Amino acid sequence: MPFIPLQNYLRTYRRRTFLSQDEVAFLLGVKTGTRVTRHEGANRTPTMETALGYEVLFGVPLRELFASEAQKVETIIRQRLPELIRRIEERGGSEEKLASLRNLAGRLAKPYENACN
Amino acid sequence: MRTLAIDPTTSGFGFVVLEGSTRLVDWGLGCLATPDDALYQQRIERLLDRMQPQLLVLEDMRDSRRGDRAVAWAQLAAKSATKRGIKVEKVKRAEVSRHFASSGKARWEIGVAISRRFPELAPSLPKKRRIWESEDRRMAIFAAASFALTFLRAA
Numbered sequence: 001m002p003f004i005p006l007q008n009y010l011r012t013y014r015r016r017t018f019l020s021q022d023e024v025a026f027l028l029g030v031k032t033g034t035r036v037t038r039h040e041g042a043n044r045t046p047t048m049e050t051a052l053g054y055e056v057l058f059g060v061p062l063r064e065l066f067a068s069e070a071q072k073v074e075t076i077i078r079q080r081l082p083e084l085i086r087r088i089e090e091r092g093g094s095e096e097k098l099a100s101l102r103n104l105a106g107r108l109a110k111p112y113e114n115a116c117n
Numbered sequence: 118m119r120t121l122a123i124d125p126t127t128s129g130f131g132f133v134v135l136e137g138s139t140r141l142v143d144w145g146l147g148c149l150a151t152p153d154d155a156l157y158q159q160r161i162e163r164l165l166d167r168m169q170p171q172l173l174v175l176e177d178m179r180d181s182r183r184g185d186r187a188v189a190w191a192q193l194a195a196k197s198a199t200k201r202g203i204k205v206e207k208v209k210r211a212e213v214s215r216h217f218a219s220s221g222k223a224r225w226e227i228g229v230a231i232s233r234r235f236p237e238l239a240p241s242l243p244k245k246r247r248i249w250e251s252e253d254r255r256m257a258i259f260a261a262a263s264f265a266l267t268f269l270r271a272a
C-alpha cells in the first residue's frame with residue numbers, strides 16, 4: 001500500500017498546541033468547534049481566510065497542513081506544464097518565459113515528497 | 118510510511134499513528150460502551166479507513182498473560198488490516214522492555230520516556246499508579262506507542 005498523505009494534518013497540529021476545537025474556532029473567528037471538526041475530517045473545505053488562519057495559528061505552511069491537496073495540485077501542474085511549454089514554443093514565445101517554465105518543470109520533476117516520509 | 122499501533126484493552130483500545138518513526142500524527146483511546154466484538158471491529162475499521170496506514174503493529178500475545186478478550190481483539194484488528202492489504206507486525210513485551218531498558222522496565226516509566234520523546238502526549242500520561250490502584254486506561258496509548266517505536270527501531 002503506497003504512502004498517501006492524510007487529507008489534512010489539522011488535527012495533528014491542533015493537538016500539538018493543546019488547543020480544543022472550540023478554542024481554535026474562537027481564535028479563527030469561525031462559528032463553532034463543529035466547523036473545525038468538519039475541516040479536520042475533510043468534510044468541508046475551509047475558506048482562504050480560515051486556511052491562512054490555520055497556517056498562522058500552527059506556524060506550519062498550508063502545503064504541509066493540506067498535504068494531500070498540495071500533492072494533487074502539484075501533480076496537475078506537472079502534467080500540464082509540458083503542454084504549455086509546447087504551445088509557447090509553437091507561438092515563438094520569449095526565451096526568458098520558456099527558461100522560467102523549464103526551470104519550474106525541473107523543480108517539479110521529482111514526485112511530491114512529504115517531509116516526514 | 119504511516120504506522121498504526123493498537124493496544125486492545127478490556128473496554129476498547131489505545132492507538133497511535135506515526136509517520137516515519139519521529140512524527141506522531143494521531144493518538145487516542147477508543148472506548149466502547151459495551152465490550153462488543155462487532156462494535157470493536159467497526160471502530161478499528163473506521164480508524165484504518167481514516168488513517169490508511171501501511172503497517173499495523175500489535176503486541177505479540179503468544180505466551181503472554183493478556184486476557185482472552187484482548188487476544189481476540191488483537192486478532193480482529195489484524196484480520197481487518199490484512200483484508201485491506203496492510204502489513205501486520207507483532208512485538209513481544211520482552212522486546213519493548215529491551216528497547217526501553219535505559220528508561221526502566223515498568224510501563225509507566227516507559228510512558229515517561231515516550232512522553233519525553235513526544236511532548237504532545239504528556240497530558241495523557243496518568244500519575245504513577247499506586248499498587249492498589251488499577252491501571253489508567255490512558256496507558257494503552259503509551260503501550261501502543263511503545264510497540265510502534267520498538268518495531269520501527271528494530272526494523
